[in-house]
Amino acid sequence: MMSQATKEKSQYRSAFEEFAKQIAQGEPLWAARLREGAMDRFEAKGFPTTDLEDWKYTNVAPIVRAAFRPASNKAGSPAQPEMIDPSIYTEAARSRLVFVNGVYSPELSSLEALPAGVVLADFATAFTGEHADLLRESVEQNAAHDEDAFAALNTAFLRDGAFLLIPKGVSVEAPILLLFISTSADPDVLSSPRVVVVAERDSAATIIESYSASGDAVYFTNAVVDISLGDNARVTHYKVQDESLRAFHVASTRAELGRGSAYNLTTITLGAQLSRHGIEVLFEQEGAECWVDGLYMVGTGQHADTHSLIDHRKAHCTSHQNYKGILDGKSRAVFNGRVFVHRDAQQTDAMQSNKNLLLSTEARVDTKPQLEIYADDVKCAHGATVGQLEEEELFYLASRGLHANLARNLLTYGFAEEIVDKIKIGSIKAQLDEAILNRLHARLEA
Amino acid sequence: MLEIRDLHATVEGKEILRGISLTVNKGEVHAIMGPNGSGKSTLAKILAGHPAYEVTKGEVLFEGRNLLELAPDERAREGIFLAFQYPVEVPGVSNAQFMRLAYNEKRKHHEEEELDPLEFKDLLAERAKVVEMDAGLMSRSVNEGFSGGEKKRNEILQMAVLEPKLAVLDETDSGLDIDALRIVSDGVNQLRTPENAIVLVTHYQRLLNYIVPDFVHVLYKGRIVRSGGKELALELEAKGYDWIKDEVGNQQSAISA
Ligand SMILES: Nc1ncnc2c1ncn2[C@@H]1O[C@H](COP(=O)(O)OP(=O)(O)OP(=O)(O)O)[C@@H](O)[C@H]1O
Numbered sequence: 001m002m003s004q005a006t007k008e009k010s011q012y013r014s015a016f017e018e019f020a021k022q023i024a025q026g027e028p029l030w031a032a033r034l035r036e037g038a039m040d041r042f043e044a045k046g047f048p049t050t051d052l053e054d055w056k057y058t059n060v061a062p063i064v065r066a067a068f069r070p071a072s073n074k075a076g077s078p079a080q081p082e083m084i085d086p087s088i089y090t091e092a093a094r095s096r097l098v099f100v101n102g103v104y105s106p107e108l109s110s111l112e113a114l115p116a117g118v119v120l121a122d123f124a125t126a127f128t129g130e131h132a133d134l135l136r137e138s139v140e141q142n143a144a145h146d147e148d149a150f151a152a153l154n155t156a157f158l159r160d161g162a163f164l165l166i167p168k169g170v171s172v173e174a175p176i177l178l179l180f181i182s183t184s185a186d187p188d189v190l191s192s193p194r195v196v197v198v199a200e201r202d203s204a205a206t207i208i209e210s211y212s213a214s215g216d217a218v219y220f221t222n223a224v225v226d227i228s229l230g231d232n233a234r235v236t237h238y239k240v241q242d243e244s245l246r247a248f249h250v251a252s253t254r255a256e257l258g259r260g261s262a263y264n265l266t267t268i269t270l271g272a273q274l275s276r277h278g279i280e281v282l283f284e285q286e287g288a289e290c291w292v293d294g295l296y297m298v299g300t301g302q303h304a305d306t307h308s309l310i311d312h313r314k315a316h317c318t319s320h321q322n323y324k325g326i327l328d329g330k331s332r333a334v335f336n337g338r339v340f341v342h343r344d345a346q347q348t349d350a351m352q353s354n355k356n357l358l359l360s361t362e363a364r365v366d367t368k369p370q371l372e373i374y375a376d377d378v379k380c381a382h383g384a385t386v387g388q389l390e391e392e393e394l395f396y397l398a399s400r401g402l403h404a405n406l407a408r409n410l411l412t413y414g415f416a417e418e419i420v421d422k423i424k425i426g427s428i429k430a431q432l433d434e435a436i437l438n439r440l441h442a443r444l445e446a
Numbered sequence: 447m448l449e450i451r452d453l454h455a456t457v458e459g460k461e462i463l464r465g466i467s468l469t470v471n472k473g474e475v476h477a478i479m480g481p482n483g484s485g486k487s488t489l490a491k492i493l494a495g496h497p498a499y500e501v502t503k504g505e506v507l508f509e510g511r512n513l514l515e516l517a518p519d520e521r522a523r524e525g526i527f528l529a530f531q532y533p534v535e536v537p538g539v540s541n542a543q544f545m546r547l548a549y550n551e552k553r554k555h556h557e558e559e560e561l562d563p564l565e566f567k568d569l570l571a572e573r574a575k576v577v578e579m580d581a582g583l584m585s586r587s588v589n590e591g592f593s594g595g596e597k598k599r600n601e602i603l604q605m606a607v608l609e610p611k612l613a614v615l616d617e618t619d620s621g622l623d624i625d626a627l628r629i630v631s632d633g634v635n636q637l638r639t640p641e642n643a644i645v646l647v648t649h650y651q652r653l654l655n656y657i658v659p660d661f662v663h664v665l666y667k668g669r670i671v672r673s674g675g676k677e678l679a680l681e682l683e684a685k686g687y688d689w690i691k692d693e694v695g696n697q698q699s700a701i702s703a
């Protein structure tokens with residue numbers, strides 16, 4: 001008798017073969033080979049189980065059990081602009097690539113606000129463009145280190161990706177939106193977004209990576225994002241995960257930092273019944289700095305897992321990490337933050353903090369900040385807390401006439417404020433304000 | 447306006463208030479004095495509805511209604527205000543936003559139009575004059591990192607915004623420098639009307655030079671052991687509490703004898 005895992009593998013194998021046939025004409029030979037290799041690796045590894053230390057608190061069995069179909073450009077009806085409108089951040093209305101149910105939509109995308117020289121394209125276009133080699137290099141490199149099955153699975157179904165190149169010395173004013181939207185038109189779809197960002201030296205850009213949904217379909221987003229920063233490049237990166245509450249979301253973000261570069265990541269996790277975000281920031285050169293901050297806010301039936309690695313490989317780099325969690329109802333969150341300081345990484349300055357607010361007695365968080373230091377001249381600090389709303393603060397607000405609910409919401413908002421305040425894009429901030437207060441049924445428009 | 451009858455209260459099983467009776471009419475100012483630990487703040491917090499204190503006996507009527515059955519937020523909307531001895535810091539919530547929400551909660555309760563942030567800003571600026579509050583403190587988180595004096599001033603600013611019927615000021619004078627004491631006292635006097643009432647908890651006669659009380663009460667070991675006019679405060683300032691403690695001691699031994 002076949003085991004559950006083997007059965008799943010063959011299910012993706014047949015889907016894979018069908019997928020390969022479907023896109024045979026469109027893709028270069030190297031990509032086809034790469035996907036084939038990735039499929040083999042995926043099958044050899046299998047989905048992770050809770051026996052693995054890294055997956056101890058996150059059980060992906062529901063993903064294994066469900067029968068997802070790879071995204072297909074034949075499926076469903078094309079999305080209407082009205083459908084995606086609410087998901088477009090106005091600041092990025094003319095600098096956006098849109099993917100619907102895992103498939104690139106040229107009609108819904110717009111590149112008007114991008115300065116000359118900046119390349120923003122879907123993979124099919126980029127494969128044949130003048131930077132095809134750069135893209136190929138990035139994708140192949142990623143495949144070489146895709147440790148986990150999810151990354152391999154993403155590569156196996158590689159097709160709808162976004163390629164962004166900021167040439168050296170160019171600063172892009174408008175934030176660049178990569179929108180992955182899921183509609184109920186295509187349930188049970190497996191989307192495999194791949195994002196490759198190359199920010200050459202002395203360039204600057206802001207990227208918004210957004211996952212949103214219209215409707216409450218069950219689907220699976222399995223994303224891989226690779227960002228490389230050249231010397232002195234500055235990249236501000238927002239990831240907003242607002243998938244449907246029944247969706248599954250697994251993503252990995254990897255940033256490689258050049259000399260003197262600055263990478264500023266803010267992740268907002270609101271959606272999905274099960275989500276896992278893996279983050280790796282690699283200091284490849286000296287003198288770089290990163291901020292890796294985030295807010296996860298989950299309620300009954302949600303599980304959100306963040307695993308991060310800040311890898312100090314070279315000297316004189318600074319990292320700041322501030323993650324906050326708000327857990328309501330019967331929800332669960334996992335935060336695992338590793339800061340690794342290699343022997344040569346002298347003068348490292350690393351700060352990490354994870355604070356959690358439990359709004360219900362049924363919520364649970366497992367937080368594990370980890371510092372591993374092999375250099376002797378470093379400044380490192382880390383801490384984690386799990387707490388509830390303070391009784392004295394609640395009484396103080398009540399004594400001024402605030403209803404119990406509003407008092408709770410206001411204190412919850414106060415807890416999140418540090419992260420909200422960091423967001424420099426008005427419409428993301430507004431979305432978050434509303435998410436915090438709506439979830440908690442209150443209004444606040446100051 | 448306020449009528450406290452034979453109030454007994456405990457915290458964590460310990461009896462703190464042991465039979466307090468006090469009547470406050472509108473237009474009056476009452477000062478409550480007494481040694482440390484005698485139960486002054488406990489009484490103030492019970493009036494505001496702090497959940498840690500349990501009333502075991504007696505009753506409190508506010509405008510003829512049973513105050514004790516109202517939740518703290520309902521009491522506030524009905525017009526009770528407590529200026530805290532130790533104001534609480536609320537990180538991440540701006541002072542102006544907090545006051546606007548509180549103000550609007552009260553407006554809604556009285557079926558009045560709410561103010562939007564711009565309208566409220568004007569109102570706040572106007573009320574801030576009452577205590578000469580620095581505008582910079584409005585955009586900061588509530589009380590967070592405020593100096594001791596700034597926190598006290600912020601309490602009276604909230605009073606100015608909320609215009610309570612009954613304000614209980616718990617040692618609002620402590621922590622204020624000499625000028626600030628005058629400014630804040632002036633502010634409180636401006637807020638006095640024939641329709642509202644103020645209960646001042648204080649250790650110092652000095653405050654009572656500025657805000658002149660109609661009655662002074664001495665609280666000791668959970669009871670009001672003496673009441674009088676404003677001269678009582680002067681007497682306490684001159685003689686301390688020992689003579690009152692002695693009197694109480696004698697009375698108690700007389701009772702038990
Ligand atoms: N939450 C509490 N838990 C335990 N004991 C308490 C609590 N609140 C008050 N008490 C005790 O009750 C007694 C009265 O305290 P209260 O704060 O009312 O005194 P006070 O008269 O305001 O004193 P002060 O002049 O020092 O402000 C004190 O012995 C105090 O320790």
Ligand SMILES: [Mg+2]
Nearest residue numbers: 486487488531
């Ligand atoms: Mg006191």
